[in-house]
Amino acid sequence: MRVTVWIPRDAGALALGAEAVVRKLQAEAQAAGAQVTIRRNGSRGLYWLEPLVEVECAEGRIAYGPVSGRDVPDLVKKGFLKGAAHPLRIGPIEEHPWFASQQRLTFARVGRIDPLDLAAYRASGGFVGLARALELGPDATVNEVLESGLRGRGGAAFPTGIKWQTVLRQPPGQKYVTCNADEGDSGTYSDRMLMEGDPFALIEGMTIAGVAVGATKGYVYLRVEYPHAFRVLNAAIEVAREAGFLGSSLLDSDKAFDMEVRLGAGAYICGEETSMLESLEGRRGEIRVRPPLPAEKGLFGAPTIVNNVITLATVPTILAHGAATYREYGQAKSRGTLPLQLAGNIRRGGLVERAFGLTVRELLEDYGGGSMSGRPIRAVQIGGPLGAYLPASQFDTPLEYEALSGIGALLGHGGVVAFDDTVDMLEMARYAMEFCAHESCGKCTPCRIGSVRGAEALAAIGRGEDRERQLVLVEELCDTMLNASLCGLGGMTPFPVQSAMKHFPEDFRAKARGG
Numbered sequence: 300m301r302v303t304v305w306i307p308r309d310a311g312a313l314a315l316g317a318e319a320v321v322r323k324l325q326a327e328a329q330a331a332g333a334q335v336t337i338r339r340n341g342s343r344g345l346y347w348l349e350p351l352v353e354v355e356c357a358e359g360r361i362a363y364g365p366v367s368g369r370d371v372p373d374l375v376k377k378g379f380l381k382g383a384a385h386p387l388r389i390g391p392i393e394e395h396p397w398f399a400s401q402q403r404l405t406f407a408r409v410g411r412i413d414p415l416d417l418a419a420y421r422a423s424g425g426f427v428g429l430a431r432a433l434e435l436g437p438d439a440t441v442n443e444v445l446e447s448g449l450r451g452r453g454g455a456a457f458p459t460g461i462k463w464q465t466v467l468r469q470p471p472g473q474k475y476v477t478c479n480a481d482e483g484d485s486g487t488y489s490d491r492m493l494m495e496g497d498p499f500a501l502i503e504g505m506t507i508a509g510v511a512v513g514a515t516k517g518y519v520y521l522r523v524e525y526p527h528a529f530r531v532l533n534a535a536i537e538v539a540r541e542a543g544f545l546g547s548s549l550l551d552s553d554k555a556f557d558m559e560v561r562l563g564a565g566a567y568i569c570g571e572e573t574s575m576l577e578s579l580e581g582r583r584g585e586i587r588v589r590p591p592l593p594a595e596k597g598l599f600g601a602p603t604i605v606n607n608v609i610t611l612a613t614v615p616t617i618l619a620h621g622a623a624t625y626r627e628y629g630q631a632k633s634r635g636t637l638p639l640q641l642a643g644n645i646r647r648g649g650l651v652e653r654a655f656g657l658t659v660r661e662l663l664e665d666y667g668g669g670s671m672s673g674r675p676i677r678a679v680q681i682g683g684p685l686g687a688y689l690p691a692s693q694f695d696t697p698l699e700y701e702a703l704s705g706i707g708a709l710l711g712h713g714g715v716v717a718f719d720d721t722v723d724m725l726e727m728a729r730y731a732m733e734f735c736a737h738e739s740c741g742k743c744t745p746c747r748i749g750s751v752r753g754a755e756a757l758a759a760i761g762r763g764e765d766r767e768r769q770l771v772l773v774e775e776l777c778d779t780m781l782n783a784s785l786c787g788l789g790g791m792t793p794f795p796v797q798s799a800m801k802h803f804p805e806d807f808r809a810k811a812r813g814g
């Protein structure tokens with residue numbers, strides 16, 4: 300009897316040895332005379348269990364993990380091809396509490412299907428959203444997105460429907476849909492996982508956006524460090540085009556949309572939307588002064604949607620199931636679900652998609668299982684390198700936009716990085732300034748000069764030099780950067796610096812004493 304075994308081709312699983320597992324399983328199956336079909340999927344997002352191998356059995360897909368090439372002979376010997384017991388046996392993965400308690404809407408298919416299997420995508424509801432958008436027409440489609448309450452998942456949390464409405468209202472002519480896949484935030488990987496695990500969802504989301512606003516061309520601006528996503532996306536675009544889901548006549552309608560992938564320039568600032576547009580046009584990634592907004596005058600001067608991967612990949616489910624269904628998830632002004640990414644010093648890192656409202660503590664303890672080192676978690680940074688540091692006293696804050704901004708923090712792209720009690724918060728503050736200095740596009744003085752002076756002042760505090768004066772200088776620099784920078788890089792770098800100073804003042808004093 301032929302057995303199907305799923306082994307992820309997600310970059311995380313590959314980094315942890317998934318290819319060695321494939322090779323070893325092929326060799327062992329041949330030696331044992333077993334008939335095995337190896338199929339490739341994305342990651343389920345339980346990274347501490349990768350490579351997570353799933354065997355199709357009568358009771359469903361039985362998972363084993365983390366599996367290394369060396370484990371394969373023993374697994375085959377003990378009957379894992381029949382789902383037999385083994386120390387690495389996890390059981391049916393969808394019943395695992397870490398997974399079963401999630402609310403996977405955007406990531407519903409990731410890890411379940413072969414990312415390039417169009418038939419599997421369609422069988423699981425794929426392209427139902429596009430068909431509905433074509434039926435509804437532009438105004439009603441934009442309205443649906445507006446009604447859903449979807450806000451941009453790239454960081455700024457701007458209502459997606461309003462952005463689309465602005466592009467729709469521009470005079471007819473060439474318009475563009477651009478997808479921001481630069482994913483530069485520390486500890487984030489949901490864009491990558493989605494593109495590698497369910498690329499058709501992004502293609503469908505971009506196509507719906509095109510149909511909704513009258514754009515016929517889309518570009519994905521992809522982080523250059525994502526070669527696997529590049530390969531999968533390009534292959535998926537080919538498949539979709541062949542099948543009539545991209546091209547001059549979408550689903551035999553009179554609507555056209557096509558897209559291509561462009562590789563990024565390897566700079567954090569190229570993730571800021573106007574820099575991204577500059578880079579897409581072939582220039583140096585530098586901020587454009589707003590107004591005009593990209594929605595009015597964006598790529599090549601035309602009205603342009605700029606949305607994050609997760610924002611766009613969420614649109615098909617909204618259209619397929621209706622705005623009201625999506626709105627039922629979440630709380631207050633944060634509707635729907637958010638794929639949170641747990642990283643740093645954490646035992647069970649991975650992707651947790653839940654409705655907005657889960658607390659930081661629930662995420663760290665129930666999902667993360669505490670720190671990897673076993674020491675108390677002292678701080679978390681949420682929302683990438685420009686996000687504030689939260690002390691343990693704020694861990695009961697719900698993960699939603701307004702609750703976090705209420706404590707001077709942000710949710711950003713949903714990355715949560717944990718640090719145990721050995722972290723030096725003065726060093727983290729200095730690093731934030733150094734990061735800004737390194738990544739600054741140089742266009743405005745508060746960021747270009749302020750970040751360099753800030754890093755110097757914090758280093759001086761670390762050496763115990765002239766502490767009081769340097770602390771005042773850092774505060775003043777933060778104030779200037781916050782209020783006078785042209786974009787979020789300079790404008791938000793004060794968040795990690797000031798939160799570290801506010802919540803962990805002892806680290807700044809200890810260094811001054813030479814501690």
Ligand SMILES: Cc1cc2nc3c(=O)[nH]c(=O)nc-3n(C[C@H](O)[C@H](O)[C@H](O)COP(=O)(O)O)c2cc1C
Pocket residue numbers: 450451452453454455456457459479480481482483484567568569570571572573605606607608610611786787788
């Ligand atoms: C310095 C900086 C870096 C950014 N990097 C990214 C990024 O890597 N990916 C992303 O989607 N948005 C990034 N953003 C946010 C974008 O400017 C923009 O708000 C977003 O792409 C809009 O899409 P959304 O509305 O779907 O979130 C960044 C913003 C700043 C200020």
Ligand code: SF4
Pocket residue numbers: 568586738739740741742743744746747784785786787788789790
């Ligand atoms: S804040 Fe920094 S990155 Fe942004 S425009 Fe000014 S110099 Fe460039």
